[in-house]
Amino acid sequence: xxxxxxxxxxxxxxxxxxxxxxxxxxxxxxxxxxxxxxxxxxxxxxxxxxxxxxxxxxxxxxxxxxxxxxxxxxxxxxxxxxxxxxxxxxxxxxxxxxxxxxxxxxxxxxxxxxxxxxxxxxxxxxxxxxxxxxxxxxxxxxxxxxxxxxxxxxxxxxxxxxxxxxxxxxxxxxxxxxxxxxxxxxxxxxxxxxxxxxxxxxxxxxxxxxxxxxxxxxxxxxxxxxxxxxxxxxxxxxxxxxxxxxxxxxxxxxxxxxxxxxxxxxxxxxxxxxxxxxxxxxxxxxxxx
Amino acid sequence: xxxxxxxxxxxxxxxxxxxxxxxxxxxxxxxxxxxxxxxxxxxxxxxxxxxxxxxxxxxxxxxxxxxxxxxxxxxxxxxxxxxxxxxxxxxxxxxxxxxxxxxxxxxxxxxxxxxxxxxxxxxxxxxxxxxxxxxxxxx
Numbered sequence: 001x002x003x004x005x006x007x008x009x010x011x012x013x014x015x016x017x018x019x020x021x022x023x024x025x026x027x028x029x030x031x032x033x034x035x036x037x038x039x040x041x042x043x044x045x046x047x048x049x050x051x052x053x054x055x056x057x058x059x060x061x062x063x064x065x066x067x068x069x070x071x072x073x074x075x076x077x078x079x080x081x082x083x084x085x086x087x088x089x090x091x092x093x094x095x096x097x098x099x100x101x102x103x104x105x106x107x108x109x110x111x112x113x114x115x116x117x118x119x120x121x122x123x124x125x126x127x128x129x130x131x132x133x134x135x136x137x138x139x140x141x142x143x144x145x146x147x148x149x150x151x152x153x154x155x156x157x158x159x160x161x162x163x164x165x166x167x168x169x170x171x172x173x174x175x176x177x178x179x180x181x182x183x184x185x186x187x188x189x190x191x192x193x194x195x196x197x198x199x200x201x202x203x204x205x206x207x208x209x210x211x212x213x214x215x216x217x218x219x220x221x222x223x224x225x226x227x228x229x230x231x232x233x234x235x236x237x238x239x240x241x242x243x244x245x246x247x248x249x250x251x252x253x254x255x256x257x258x259x260x261x262x263x264x265x266x267x268x269x270x271x272x273x274x275x276x277x278x279x280x281x282x283x284x285x286x287x288x289x
Numbered sequence: 290x291x292x293x294x295x296x297x298x299x300x301x302x303x304x305x306x307x308x309x310x311x312x313x314x315x316x317x318x319x320x321x322x323x324x325x326x327x328x329x330x331x332x333x334x335x336x337x338x339x340x341x342x343x344x345x346x347x348x349x350x351x352x353x354x355x356x357x358x359x360x361x362x363x364x365x366x367x368x369x370x371x372x373x374x375x376x377x378x379x380x381x382x383x384x385x386x387x388x389x390x391x392x393x394x395x396x397x398x399x400x401x402x403x404x405x406x407x408x409x410x411x412x413x414x415x416x417x418x419x420x421x422x423x424x425x426x427x428x
Binding site (some may be wrong): 042046048055056207208210214215219226256 | 298303310317329330331333355356358359360367369373400
C-alpha cells in the first residue's frame with residue numbers, strides 16, 4: 001500500500017493537471033466565442049462574392065476560362081489537397097479525425113499541403129508528398145494567411161502544375177458534432193459557384209471595367225481567399241470546440257481521481273494512526289508486566 | 290435625391306448597409322460617383338477615400354483594394370479592408386507614414402519594398418480620409 005507521502009505527491013500532481021485542463025478549457029471557450037463571431041461577420045462578404053462570381057461566370061462570353069476546367073479530357077490529373085489541422089495538440093479527436101479522413105480519401109503518394117503543425121508532422125512520416133506547409137497561428141486565422149495559401153494554390157494551378165485543388169477541413173455542424181469535409185477549390189465550376197443563389201435576376205448585364213477577363217482575374221483570387229479563410233475559421237471553431245470538450249472531460253476525470261486519492265489518503269492516515277496506537281499499547285503493556 | 294441600396298462588405302465586417310444618395314470611390318480609371326439608376330458595371334476599386342452621402346449627411350471611410358458591382362437595384366462594394374474616419378488613429382497613421390517614408394529614403398531589401406510602399410499608401414489613404422472628414426465638419 002502507498003504511504004501517505006506517496007499519495008500526497010500524486011494528489012498534488014493531479015491537482016496541477018486539473019489546473020491546466022481547467023485553464024485550457026476556459027481559454028478555448030473564449031476563443032470559440034470569438035471564432036463564432038468572426039464566422040458570422042465574414043459570411044455575408046463571402047456569400048456575396050460568390051454570388052457575384054457566379055453571375056459573371058454565367059454571363060461571361062467565355063473569355064475568362066483559365067480559372068475553369070480546361071483539361072477535362074486529360075487522363076492523368078494532378079490533384080493536391082490542402083489539409084487543415086491544428087497547430088497544437090490536446091484537442092481530443094479533432095486532428096485524428098482529419099488525418100483519418102485524408103488517409104481514406106487520398107491514396108498514398110498524393111500531394112498534400114498541410115496547414116498546422118500537427119498534420120504536417122503526421123503526414124511527414126507517411127507516404128505522401130508534402131509540397132509546402134503553412135503554419136497557423138494559435139490565436140485565430142488571419143485573412144493574410146488565407147491570401148498566402150490562395151496565392152500559392154492559384155500560381156500552381158495557372159501554371160498547369162496542378163490540375164485540381166481540394167480542401168479538407170473540419171466543419172462545425174453543432175457544438176457536439178464536428179466532421180471533416182472535403183470541398184473542391186479549383187478549377188472553378190459555374191454550377192458549384194451557384195450554391196444556394198438562385199433568386200438573383202439574371203437580366204442585368206454588366207459593363208466590365210476594364211474588361212471581363214481582367215475583372216475575373218481580380219475576383220477569382222478574392223474568392224479563393226474567401227473559401228480558404230472560411231474553411232480556416234470553421235476549422236478553428238471546430239478545434240476550439242473539440243479542445244473544450246476534451247479538456248472538460250479531462251477536468252472531470254481529474255476531479256474524480258482527486259476524490260479517490262483523498263479517500264486513499266485518509267485510509268493510509270488512519271492505518272498509520274492505528275499502527276502507532278497499537279505500538280504504544282503494546283509497549284505500555286510490555287512495561288507494565 | 291433618390292436613394293438606392295448600398296452594401297459595403299469586408300471579410301472582417303459589414304461596414305455599411307443601407308440607403309444612400311451617392312457614393313464616391315476610385316477605380317483604375319479615376320474617381321466615380323454613383324447616383325441612383327447608374328448603368329450596371331463591375332469594376333475594380335483601388336485604395337481611396339470613400340465618400341458615402343446618406344440621408345443623414347456625409348460619411349468618410351478609408352478603403353483598401355476591392356471591387357464594386359452596380360445593378361439597377363443596388364450597389365455592392367467588396368473591400369479587403371475598410372474603416373470609418375472616426376475609427377482611424379491619426380497619430381498611428383502619421384507614424385506609419387513617417388516610418389515607411391524613412392524606409393523608402395534609406396533604402397531597404399528589395400523584397401520589402403512593395404510592402405513598404407503599400408504601408409505608405411495605406412497610411413496616406415487613412416490620413417486623407419481623416420482630412421476629408423474634418424474639413425467637411427469645420428466647413
